[in-house]
Amino acid sequence: MARMKFLLDSDRCIECNACVTACKNEHEVPWGINRRRVVTINDGKPGERSVSMACMHCTDAPCAAVCPVSCFYTTADAIVLHDKDLCIGCGYCFYACPFGAPQYPRIGNFGSRGKMDKCTYCAGGPQADNTGAEYIQYGANRIAEGKLPLCAEMCSTKALLAGDGEVIAQIYRERVQRRGYGAGAWGWRTAYRETVAI
Amino acid sequence: MKIRILALLAALFIGVAGLPAFAQGSSQAPSVADEMAIQALLRGETVHGRITIPDQRAANLIQPQGREWREFHNVTLAWVGGVAVLGMLALLVVFRVAKGRIPIEGGPSGRTIQRFNAFERVNHWMVASCFIILALSGLNLTFGRHVLLPVIGPEAFTEVSLWGKLAHNFLAFPFTLGLVFMLLLWIKDNIPNGTDIRWLKTGGGLVGNAHPDSERFNAGQKGIFWITVLGGAAVAFTGYMLVFPFFFTDIAGMQLSHMIHSIVAVLMIAVMLAHIYIGTMGMEGAVEAMTTGQVDLNWAKQHHNLWVEEELAKGRAASPPTGAKAAGAD
Secondary structure, eight states: OOOEEEEEOTTTOOOOOHHHHHHHHHHTOOTTOOSEEEEEESTTSTTOEEEEEEOOOOTTOHHHHHOTTOOEEEOTTOOEEEOTTTOOOOOHHHHHOTTOOOBOSOSSSTTOOOSOBOOOTTBOOSSSTTOHHHHHHHOOBTTTTTOOOHHHHHOTTOOEEEEEHHHHHHHHHHHHHHHSOOOOOTTHHHHHSOOOOO | OHHHHHHHHHHHHHHHHHHHHHHTTOOOOOOHHHHHHHHHHHTTOOEEOBOSSSOGGGGEEEOTHHHHHHHIIIIIHHHHHHHHHHHHHHHHHHHHHHHOSBOOTTOOOSOEEEOSOHHHHHHHHHHHHHHHHHHHHHHHHHHHHHHTHHHHOHHHHHHHHHHHHHHHHHHHHHHHHHHHHHHHHHGGGOOOOHHHHHHHHTTBTTBSSOOOOOOSSOHHHHHHHHIIIIIHHHHHHHHHHHHSTTTSOOHHHHHHHHHHHHHHHHHHHHHHHHHHHHHTTTBTTOTHHHHTSEEEHHHHHHHOHHHHHHHHHHHHHSOOOTTOOOTTOO
16 A cells, blocks of 8 residues: 655745645635644745645554544555544644644634644545544545545645655756755655655 | 654654755755744744734644643543542541441440531531532543443443533532632531541541541641632632633643543542541441531540530530520429
8 A cells, every 4th residue: 555645845845835725725724723834944035945734644643543432544555544523632642643633713812722623644534434424523535535635735836745755856866966956855754754855 | 751762853854855965056044933833842842833823822833832741641540540549548448347337336325416407517517419420431431441431331421521511611600609618617626636636646536546636627627618719719710710611711721620620620529539438338427527517525525525515614604595494493
């Protein structure tokens, strides 16, 4: 099986936020919830760099490790998903997540956050694939249709890559070799305990 | 520490991998942002940037502290909590076997003296019932998935945990109110003094068979009082930080609040197990103090001799109400 990963080539990201918009639209993500976001480091200074970040679908995911009700599971493609019917909205996954991926419908409402929502790698959830119930809870299931996450598919500069870790790492390696520089795969060390060897 | 070493290796690796690339005639200078990000990660700091959405918490790109919090939650807290609670239970079993139930010496006298008035008792039970539910629902968040989840299944466990979470959030308020009342009601009898040192030196009569003098509360009870008040204050303060997430603090503050909250809470649970034991099955005549409020005079003389003398002296000094007649005069 593939080991699905995201790879962000920050030398290419132009902070257009198309990935964010694509994600919002594809899954009809409610206002206030951001499964994907673009963070700009050193904004307006030399070496400014933008990074599109969502759930990285970590190896040994911290969210799953701390969840008091064990609502997370990892698919055969190593995508980290969760069951909203089991989530109690305690907020622990947000404390543990290095990337700030978990989102809650209500954050400040007396601790009653509601069910956690996060990037599903466009792979839906535990409901039957591409049913209405799955769409309402988790959004579209593109993986079940044989497609890759829409954020990466939409990326105009192909800064954001999604797919099997080996394949996207190879694409990135070739890029870095051709252009002669590379800032490294953002978050890979944290998420997958490895980096792209060039 | 392990994480930092990994990050350092990553940085070295990126550095080494980058060198030949730059040597190949690229005019590109190393990116300042990348260097800063690597430096921040090496120091275990958050990589922070600018974001165009209203949720400013999302401007944190990577927060490595999450790993430390995970380590705390899954390893440190589980061990401290497990050892404290199970260790105290084991200790109580040993105490019970060694010492048995502590009897009233000479048996009950049949005459009673008021130890706690109705308000004190109602307040005690309000705090106690809140504490038990808070403790169970809190322990459930750390240990439930290992203990209860395999027994009752995921759906039922979620239901229990959800109700537990709601109860935990709302019972925090009567619990805190009760603690304030406890502080106001009992602080005057809980100031440590010389009697307590003598009580502690003789092992309080718990170890050995000494009968140290004691006022209304002995040193052990004073300890329980201060653990309840000060520990309760710490748990309440950090608990309110958690129940209003990100309202007063950021992610680091939330993690720290949780760490203080949970460690103090499991230690308080261990202490309260001892308090519950000695107040009920561990000692004859003790539980009446908090049920009817009337304790047997012999019990009181045995455990709180100075307090009994004081109370009796008050009674002797009291002037009879006008018109009162001596018993049997009519």
